[in-house]
Amino acid sequence: xxxxxxxxxxxxxxxxxxxxxxxxxxxxxxxxxxxxxxxxxxxxxxxxxxxxxxxxxxxxxxxxxxxxxxxxxxxxxxxxxxxxxxxxxxxxxxxxxxxxxxxxxxxxxxxxxxxxxxxxxxxxxxxxxxxxxxxxxxxxxxxxxxxxxxxxxxxxxxxxxxxxxxxxxxxxxxxxxxxxxxxxxxxxxxxxxxxxxxxxxxxxxxxxxxxxxxxxxxxxxxxxxxxxx
Numbered sequence: 001x002x003x004x005x006x007x008x009x010x011x012x013x014x015x016x017x018x019x020x021x022x023x024x025x026x027x028x029x030x031x032x033x034x035x036x037x038x039x040x041x042x043x044x045x046x047x048x049x050x051x052x053x054x055x056x057x058x059x060x061x062x063x064x065x066x067x068x069x070x071x072x073x074x075x076x077x078x079x080x081x082x083x084x085x086x087x088x089x090x091x092x093x094x095x096x097x098x099x100x101x102x103x104x105x106x107x108x109x110x111x112x113x114x115x116x117x118x119x120x121x122x123x124x125x126x127x128x129x130x131x132x133x134x135x136x137x138x139x140x141x142x143x144x145x146x147x148x149x150x151x152x153x154x155x156x157x158x159x160x161x162x163x164x165x166x167x168x169x170x171x172x173x174x175x176x177x178x179x180x181x182x183x184x185x186x187x188x189x190x191x192x193x194x195x196x197x198x199x200x201x202x203x204x205x206x207x208x209x210x211x212x213x214x215x216x217x218x219x220x221x222x223x224x225x226x227x228x229x
Contacts, residue, residue: 003039005072006031010039011048011060019057071109073116079105081122088126089173091138136198137171140180144168149185149204155197162186166193167207169215183213190218 006029013020013028022036029036040058044050052058071079079102086098106117143150152164166182178195190213211217 007039007043010036011043014050014058014060015064017059019052019059021057022054071105071113073113076109076113076116077120077122080117080120081124084122084124088124088129089137089178091134091141093138094141095134133195136195136201137178139201140168140171140195143203144170147207147209149207150182151202151204152193153199153201154193155199157197161199164191164193165204166191167213169218171195181215181218183218190221 009029010025013025022033022040025036026033037054040050049061049064050058051061083098083102087095090098102117106114109117140150142148147167150166150168152166153161154164155161163186165185166180167185168180168182170181172179172181172192180193180195180198182191182193183189184191
């Protein structure tokens, strides 16, 4: 990556996050922390309004904008591959949105780079995915956004059936399928549910976020569980 591209990427990372550390930037951009500190100093001297300090984190003041650099061939491949995965695994609404987004990106490219979109040899076939999978994913995604409880008919790995009332918090894609991160009212604890084991689902009214039952709490609980195993 050329230095000009790296400086642009740093500015974009700082614009898009509340706080970003030099260590995070060095890991994302494959350079040393010393290089990041030097780049941040040079960005500040060039007029980019960077706030923060070493060891705490940095950010760019709200309202600051940069003209984007053109996508590289690798970036185009990454975007196309991501959109194709969303179209295959993301449910009908996300699939349509992914196709629309890819069309917009393609139109924004110069003519000589538009061929990279069609020529990208990275695919996510969807002919083996049942239509009901996408419909359920969309229902769960909507429930997460609206903070609606879901009532699940579920079959676990031991083929034991149960009916659960959950607070859906997030969806995780593991490469071969999705799982639902949730607070389970039935078990009074956090649980993960594989989407392909959900037999039926229905909305069960709204829930209100409660301290100790939010997504951040779920992540902390999973990290504790993993560290104990």
